[in-house]
Amino acid sequence: MTTQTQFDVVIIGSGAGGGASAWALANKGVKVLVLEAGPHYDPEQDYRLHSPEWELQGFPDKLDKTRRYSFARLQTLDRKYDHLRSWNHISGRAVPGRVRRPGQYSHVQGVGGTTLHFTGEAHRLHPDSMNMKSRFGVGADWPVDYQTLEPYYQQVEEFVGVAGPANQTARVRVNPFPQPVHSLSYASQQLARAGQSIGMRWEPNSLAVLSQAKDTRPGCNYCGQCQRGCPRRDKGSVDVTFLPAAVKSGHCTIRARCQVNRLVADDKKHVTAVEFLNEQGVAETVTGKIVMVACGAIETPRLLLNSRSGTIPDGIGNESRQVGRHFMETLAWSSAGLHAENLGSHRGLPADGICWDFNAPDAIPGGVIGGMRLSTFTLENDFAGPVNYATRVVKGWGVEHKRQMKQQLGHVIAIGAIGESLPHKDSYISLDRRQRDALGRPLAQIHSFLDDMAVQRLAFMAQKSRATLKAMGVKSLIEETSTYDIFHSTHVFGTCRMGLDPTQSVVNDHCQHHHWKNLYIVDASVFPSTGGGEAPSLTIEALALRTAEHIHAQLTS
Numbered sequence: 001m002t003t004q005t006q007f008d009v010v011i012i013g014s015g016a017g018g019g020a021s022a023w024a025l026a027n028k029g030v031k032v033l034v035l036e037a038g039p040h041y042d043p044e045q046d047y048r049l050h051s052p053e054w055e056l057q058g059f060p061d062k063l064d065k066t067r068r069y070s071f072a073r074l075q076t077l078d079r080k081y082d083h084l085r086s087w088n089h090i091s092g093r094a095v096p097g098r099v100r101r102p103g104q105y106s107h108v109q110g111v112g113g114t115t116l117h118f119t120g121e122a123h124r125l126h127p128d129s130m131n132m133k134s135r136f137g138v139g140a141d142w143p144v145d146y147q148t149l150e151p152y153y154q155q156v157e158e159f160v161g162v163a164g165p166a167n168q169t170a171r172v173r174v175n176p177f178p179q180p181v182h183s184l185s186y187a188s189q190q191l192a193r194a195g196q197s198i199g200m201r202w203e204p205n206s207l208a209v210l211s212q213a214k215d216t217r218p219g220c221n222y223c224g225q226c227q228r229g230c231p232r233r234d235k236g237s238v239d240v241t242f243l244p245a246a247v248k249s250g251h252c253t254i255r256a257r258c259q260v261n262r263l264v265a266d267d268k269k270h271v272t273a274v275e276f277l278n279e280q281g282v283a284e285t286v287t288g289k290i291v292m293v294a295c296g297a298i299e300t301p302r303l304l305l306n307s308r309s310g311t312i313p314d315g316i317g318n319e320s321r322q323v324g325r326h327f328m329e330t331l332a333w334s335s336a337g338l339h340a341e342n343l344g345s346h347r348g349l350p351a352d353g354i355c356w357d358f359n360a361p362d363a364i365p366g367g368v369i370g371g372m373r374l375s376t377f378t379l380e381n382d383f384a385g386p387v388n389y390a391t392r393v394v395k396g397w398g399v400e401h402k403r404q405m406k407q408q409l410g411h412v413i414a415i416g417a418i419g420e421s422l423p424h425k426d427s428y429i430s431l432d433r434r435q436r437d438a439l440g441r442p443l444a445q446i447h448s449f450l451d452d453m454a455v456q457r458l459a460f461m462a463q464k465s466r467a468t469l470k471a472m473g474v475k476s477l478i479e480e481t482s483t484y485d486i487f488h489s490t491h492v493f494g495t496c497r498m499g500l501d502p503t504q505s506v507v508n509d510h511c512q513h514h515h516w517k518n519l520y521i522v523d524a525s526v527f528p529s530t531g532g533g534e535a536p537s538l539t540i541e542a543l544a545l546r547t548a549e550h551i552h553a554q555l556t557s
């Protein structure tokens, strides 16, 4: 086994957290190695939006991502919440039985991580949602506040190129967004107008998607296919923003297809080595003064829990037995219906419009704690072309089907909602005792439980979605998707919580492990709370820049 020793910092994972950290450190002259389990993606070659079969595949995954996690049995569904179940007017109920179905943890293994197929929503957290324990008696407080994060939010927005409105609801900004706001598509304008007619404020979303050219990246062409991978590089995924700049600095090396299997420690205070299988499948070890883990909130606890030894039987970093606990998932709802007018809804940016009215933790009436937001969802939900229309929208077969296809393309309108997810004792990540991956490592096992408060939040999200479509004149719904009966998470959080009390958290306010002083965690594992539906990448990246600043100071002191 070879051992490399020339790096100051070894970063594991190259997604939102790993990528932003790599740039922030390399830019300051720190020697960085990024180890990424997945391959490189080439936007022009890999994202085949121009090919005739573009709609048949989603993001073109090169690795089988499902073989890294399993599910513990999910909860039994209560009949009183049947109105919150997923269905489609052609295929019927998505889950026929009475047990919640394991869907997927939607993520990408690749240089750029899950940002490769994210939509690019770029949200700052609602300041009140960072004090859930002290203000509302649930979850945990963040050990940093919004004001502390503000300059880092700004830095990320400038660097990536975020376009947003001049006055975003409920967010204090020192400077305006660096890029002019995107216009709403015609379909989204109609949806916003309908929302306004029933007393809701809708506004253009803030997006890490260029509205005008920046450096070598062009502005968006509004093809709407961000989740299939953006071939133009205008979407601010990490592979076209932070990572190339990190490499250009001359201080960052990225090694793709390098799967880290274990962290090693030989005393009680320092992680001494990182063991991985290299591009050829050969075992290698690397050392760094600092090790940063950024594998995402399911793979990060998996790696730490798998880093066991005789002297560290519970896994590195798990002294307080907090690793894997407090798992928070995506609480999501969407309703779709047919509009009488051809809205051309298959065109535009996926989540161009947003309503923040219920985003504050106490904004939902009836004593429900935790907020939510609504957004335009037609393209997020992939009502994008003839294949989806033929299978999900238009019934039947033959000549009549063909006639209806012509008539209905562009008429679907969908609205989506994402809500706060709060920690629960039965939601956590553990190691699967029976199932292992191809390398013989236990899989991460997802345990998830939605309590009554979460279901009530979901019910409110459904009610507002349906009411908005009704106000728009939609007479019949055609599909609703819900995480009530299917676990499906695009945003995952909380499994290595940050906090000031080492018995209740894993890392401190600089994302530094309480015990292992050269171990840092820089992904959404550290989030003590999720916010009321905000997309997490901007916050992950802002935290990463702050952590990098702290590490640089440590290395140079």
Ligand SMILES: Cc1cc2nc3c(=O)[nH]c(=O)nc-3n(C[C@H](O)[C@H](O)[C@H](O)COP(=O)(O)OP(=O)(O)OC[C@H]3O[C@@H](n4cnc5c(N)ncnc54)[C@H](O)[C@@H]3O)c2cc1C
Pocket (backbone or CB within 6 Å): 012, 013, 014, 015, 016, 017, 018, 035, 036, 037, 038, 106, 107, 108, 109, 110, 111, 112, 113, 114, 115, 117, 118, 119, 120, 121, 122, 123, 227, 258, 259, 260, 261, 294, 295, 296, 297, 299, 300, 303, 489, 490, 491, 492, 522, 523, 524, 525, 535, 536, 537, 538, 540
């Ligand atoms: C369809 C979809 C749409 C989304 N839209 C948005 C959006 O609009 N806005 C937003 O903010 N967020 C969005 N998200 C979520 C966002 O992409 C993630 O929250 C974000 O990428 C998480 O960053 P991360 O650094 O924690 O992990 P990731 O970006 O998932 O990166 C983790 C990386 O670590 C690597 N890795 C894992 N284990 C190992 C190991 N053992 N060794 C080496 N490498 C390893 C993985 O291969 C991966 O590349 C979306 C997600 C999905 C799925």
Ligand code: SF4
Pocket (backbone or CB within 6 Å): 209, 219, 220, 221, 222, 223, 224, 225, 226, 227, 229, 230, 231, 232, 233, 234, 235, 348, 349, 350
């Ligand atoms: S809509 Fe814009 S950001 Fe999204 S894939 Fe198309 S060009 Fe890229």
